[in-house]
Amino acid sequence: MLAKRSLIMLSRQQQQRLPEVLDVMSPGPGLLDEKMLLLVLRAANWNPFLLCTSAQVCKRWADIMKRVVWKEFCLSRAPKMVGHLLSGGRDGTIPGGWEPLGKLMFYCSGCHASTHFISKTIPGHFVWKTRFSKTSGKWFLIPQCQADILYISKICEHLDNGDDDDLVLYRGIFSSFGTSRTRRVLMERGAKLEEDELCPFCRDKVWSMTNAKLVPASAVKRLVAYEDNVEYFVCVNGHLHGMASRISPSDSELSADE
Structure with a gap:
């Protein structure tokens, strides 16, 4: 519901980006919700507060974040660095996972x-x-x-x-x-x-x-x-x-x- 309401608030230009999202999502039940969530977070310029909050909404959203969103965030935030990290990995994976890498990008651990x-x-x-x-x-x-x-x-x-x-x-x-x-x-x-x-x-x-x-x-x-x-x-x-x-x-x- 949150994702659908947020989509309505997006500009026409932002809504036209939706076909790009289709390319990174796997088909299956609830596909529309996945597309909406990714589009909303993109439009919010990957706000770290919104990212962390979204990951705690429910198990389904946490799964979407882990499977799709954190990777997209990392590629958007530091494309050159991530490119180097991927070149040294296996099958397009990042050691430790995408979520820890995303956290490292915007979280000073104290x-x-x-x-x-x-x-x-x-x-x-x-x-x-x-x-x-x-x-x-x-x-x-x-x-x-x-x-x-x-x-x-x-x-x-x-x-x-x-x-x-x-x-x-x-x-x-x-x-x-x-x-x-x-x-x-x-x-x-x-x-x-x-x-x-x-x-x-x-x-x-x-x-x-x-x-x-x-x-x-x-x-x-x-x-x-x-x-x-x-x-x-x-x-x-x-x-x-x-x-x-x-x-x-x-x-x-x-x-x-x-």
Whole structure:
């Protein structure tokens, strides 16, 4: 009912896009509802609040979101990045699924205290638009893993008005992580999956890159962070999330003077 009412409110030009939707939907009972839902979300410019709300309406809508909508959202939001991710996958699939990838695109997962990162807790929040860069990803790879493709988001800054340090959060995804040099190095070093940490996007197990000593000096430099307060994790599907304490301007000036 919601989808049908929303369609009536769409312009004639938007309604004419309906034939495009037919190409991505499989035939079956309730096809009209599927077409309407996809068209409404497209017309809403893939509003993240509407996407998440739609996925919780009922089991049928959740199935439509998982089977069709999240893929369309990802292809629309970051076509070049998704193209690279698909080229390294199998049969047009994304490791971990389309829904976690979609969440990664618009959700900053926040942070909490971990073994190597003692700080206040910051809740996750929506990010309306984020650019991902594989050039920035090179800063987060040790020299022997530079052949890997890692997309890193623009840094999400959380400025502190008190005496604590400013925090920066970031997230990303590897292309073909299962065959990447980074994963091979993790295996060679006998890195153990964390017991108390899960990927905030796919809820799968993660490695601590700090524990594995795979945080390069270039990442610390890129983040303008304290060397001993940078932490990031990579899950078995190649999703990355991390945090760091950023050096304050006064500290930077002091270091320069010294």
